[in-house]
Each structure stands twice: as structure tokens, then as C-alpha cells.
Amino acid sequence: xxxxxxxxxxGTDNTRAEARFWANSSATAPEGxxxxxxxxxxxxxxQHQHEPLLxxxxxxxxGKRPDRSMERSLPAAGGHSGAAPVQxxxxxxxxxxxxxxxxxxxxQYRLEDWRRAFENAExxxxxxxxxxxxxxxxxxxxxARSAVExxxxxxxxxxxxxxxxxxxxxxFAVYCxxxxxxxxxxxxxxxxxxxxxxxxxxxxxxKNKQEPVRVETCPLADGSLVEQFGKRxxxxxxxxxxxxxxxxxxxxxxxxxxxxPGITIEKAGRxxxxxxxxxxxxxxxxxxxxxxxxxxVMKMFAQTPSAECYLARVDGKVAGGGTLAVRxxxxxxxxxxxxxxxxxxxxxTALLHARLAxxxxxxxxxxxxxxxxxxxxxxxxxxxxxxxxxxRAKFERAWG
Numbered sequence: 034x035x036x037x038x039x040x041x042x043x044g045t046d047n048t049r050a051e052a053r054f055w056a057n058s059s060a061t062a063p064e065g066x067x068x069x070x071x072x073x074x075x076x077x078x079x080q081h082q083h084e085p086l087l088x089x090x091x092x093x094x095x096g097k098r099p100d101r102s103m104e105r106s107l108p109a110a111g112g113h114s115g116a117a118p119v120q121x122x123x124x125x126x127x128x129x130x131x132x133x134x135x136x137x138x139x140x141q142y143r144l145e146d147w148r149r150a151f152e153n154a155e156x157x158x159x160x161x162x163x164x165x166x167x168x169x170x171x172x173x174x175x176x177a178r179s180a181v182e183x184x185x186x187x188x189x190x191x192x193x194x195x196x197x198x199x200x201x202x203x204x205f206a207v208y209c210x211x212x213x214x215x216x217x218x219x220x221x222x223x224x225x226x227x228x229x230x231x232x233x234x235x236x237x238x239x240k241n242k243q244e245p246v247r248v249e250t251c252p253l254a255d256g257s258l259v260e261q262f263g264k265r266x267x268x269x270x271x272x273x274x275x276x277x278x279x280x281x282x283x284x285x286x287x288x289x290x291x292x293x294p295g296i297t298i299e300k301a302g303r304x305x306x307x308x309x310x311x312x313x314x315x316x317x318x319x320x321x322x323x324x325x326x327x328x329x330v331m332k333m334f335a336q337t338p339s340a341e342c343y344l345a346r347v348d349g350k351v352a353g354g355g356t357l358a359v360r361x362x363x364x365x366x367x368x369x370x371x372x373x374x375x376x377x378x379x380x381x382t383a384l385l386h387a388r389l390a391x392x393x394x395x396x397x398x399x400x401x402x403x404x405x406x407x408x409x410x411x412x413x414x415x416x417x418x419x420x421x422x423x424x425r426a427k428f429e430r431a432w433g
Contacts, residue, residue, distance in 0.1 A: 094262065100148070162277055164422050169253045170223045171273060172401045172422070173204070173365040177219035180207045182337035183214065183330065190333070199238050202231040202258070206238045213330050217247040222254030232261045245431040249273075250422050262428045271427040274411060276419040277401040284392035292324075293379035298387040301342040301354070306335050309342045313354040316370025331368060343387055345371070345380045355384040357391055364392030366402040368383070369410075381413050391415070 161362065162168070184207050187196040197208045202219025218235060221227060239246045247270075250258065284289075292298065301309040310332040314323040335342050339360055345353040355369030366388055371380045392400055404411035 040194050041315055044254045048099045111426065141220045150405050158315045162420065162422060164280060166223065167251050169251050169423065171361055171363055172277065173220040173223060173251050175365050177205045178360055179339060179358045179365060180215045180219060180337060183334045184209050195242060199429055201235050202227045206235055208242055208244065209330055210326060211244055213326060215330055216244060217249055222249060222253060222258035226255050226257040227261060240432055245429055248428045250426050250428055265430060267430045269426045269427040270429045272406055273403050273425050274406050274421045275401060275425060276404050276411065276414050277399060277422045278420065280393050280397045280400055284389045284393040288391060289386040292383035295348045296379055296383045297346045298383050299344050300346050305344065306332060308351065309344055309354050310335055312344065312351050312372065313368050313370050316372050319373060334368065341391065343384055345379060345384050347375050347380065353380045353384060355388060357388040358396050359392065359397060362398040363398040364397040366400060384415065385417055
């Protein structure tokens, strides 16, 4: 049973993500399969109903629900007519001016997982987000400005670090030291085309610091940005999922369940910044020593004006921490980790609830975070109503 359709991806008319869709019980489309009809129990799917599978949704304001007639008409999770569980398969490729540049991308979804994401949102009484360029820009620039604040703080406290920022192509190039996780460009190409001159400035910014160029790239960025990557020999070195959910009235502190027994959450004060930094950095480093570069970057981030840091304790012992950064109505959830000996005890859930409650108190409309695809972090936030809004690619070029 094959669905045919395509959806726009990117900021120009000549950049498209084209896709074929099918749902069946064998994970491959049967040869010669006929299109679905209403008599088979499924409603014919229009193009705008294809787009949620691509992660490219129609432009609507945050807080409205998408058309879910497709989801409602699908058979119950676990199969149909006694068959094996239904799966949705999406095969996509990215083309510019008709030339395929990213062929053969194939994504497979278990239908019951797709349904479960909708059900989680219903249980939490939150609306499903609809992605457009404005929303992507808010999220990307909120993250970028947090990195800018960290670079400004680092330059103020340690001028010898060479920390610097430059506004380029609608986003920011940030340098916080060699190999720092904040040393990268974010938000480029979200307000129009990226010219040769702008890209030259981007490369000069990092080349003068003898640092590879790394660009976190939103899939809705203008196609001219991807063209520059192709012309100049960039490669993709990382993918990350941008997870998001609206903030609702149910996110206030009294609505969340109490943490597991023994777990307490507190906002870290100035005197606790070193403790918070060491705890979170150690959580990321597992049992290895904390690299000095990671410690310094996280400490700078913790001291930025928009950051609020939280510590978790289990039976009075420090067990983990997380960060909240509020900007432009977006609550950015970053820098969360748990020490290895306290994992799988509800620490991250408690930290997430506390930060969402604070975001609701601050009047935020949206919560967003970054997670590696398939990671435990992604699974944790998905259980609290976060959906993958889009997947970013990090393009990189090292200097010879």
C-alpha cells in the first residue's frame, strides 16, 4: 500500500525534500501494491498530512493542532485484520534545482510508536507543535544567543582565551576555545540566502583561530547554505534532534507528581556554581576525569545572565544537575546529566519537571532541548510530551 507525496524543505523554492510513503506489515513496500482507499479502512492521505512524517509541517501558530484525520483513521496499534504490527516507511531525498544531493535517506517508524507520541501529548494536555521557519528561527537563535552570552562572559573573565563572536548570515559564529562544544556557528541561513561573501567571513573567523569550521544546520535553512557546503568540501560529522513541546497550564509546579522518594531539586546559588559545574561535567564524562576545557565552558555558561542552574540530590547527596535558559518565550533545557551511581532513579525526570514548572512560571510558550537520535535523553523527554521537531546536521571543514 503506497502513498505518494512531497514536502518543501528549506528556504527556497528550488530546494525540496521529496518522499514516498507506504504502510504495510513487512517493512518493505510490496511490488504493485495498490493505493489505499476508504474501503480498506483508511482515509486517502493529502499532501499536508504526509508532511508530519517528513518533519516538515504547514505554517501555523504554536498552540493549534494539526489535522489528525490520518492518525485517527489508522488501525489500532498492534496490527490490522490479524496482521503483524503496521509500520510506516518514509524514503526521502534532498534535491536542489532537480539535482539530488542527499539520496537514499530511509526512515522507518513503527506505527504504534507514532500513535503513542500523540497519546502522550493528549495525556499531558499539550498541543502538538507545527514547524515553520519562524518557529525554527526562535529555537535556533535562542540557543545561539546562549552561546554568545557564554563567549562574552569568557572573554570578560579570561581575555587570554580569545573568546569571540561574530554575527553572520542571520546567525552567530562563536569561539569559546579550541574544541569547545560551544565553538560552532548556529542559526545561519534562516532569514534568507547566504552569499559567498558571508560564507567567506564565516571561514575567515575560524581559520584565523586555527579552528575547524563547524555549523549546526537547521533543515529549514536556505538552500544556498547547503550549496556552499557542497562547493567547499564540507562533511557531516553529527546529527542531533531538536525536541520541543508547548508549555501548558499543566506544567505549573503543583501539577507535576512529586519526585521519587529521597530526591530533591534546588536552584543553585552563586556559591554553588563550582559544585554544579563539577557535578554536571562529571555526569557527561562518566567515570573519566573531567577535561579542564569542559569544566571552564560549563562554568561560563552557568554564569550567563539568562541561565538558571538546578542541582538534584538523592538522600542529601548531590546526584545531578541541569540548566534552564529563558529567551524570547523559549525555555531552553540544556546541560543536564546524572552521576553514574544515581542513574535510573528518577533524577532526570525530577530535574525536567522542575525546569518545566519554572518555564511555565516565567511565561514561556515553548520548551526545547537537543538530544542525540535514539539516546536515553531523547527517550526521557519523549515520555513527557516532547516530540522531534526536526533533525539538525553539523557540517564541518578542517584546515589542512
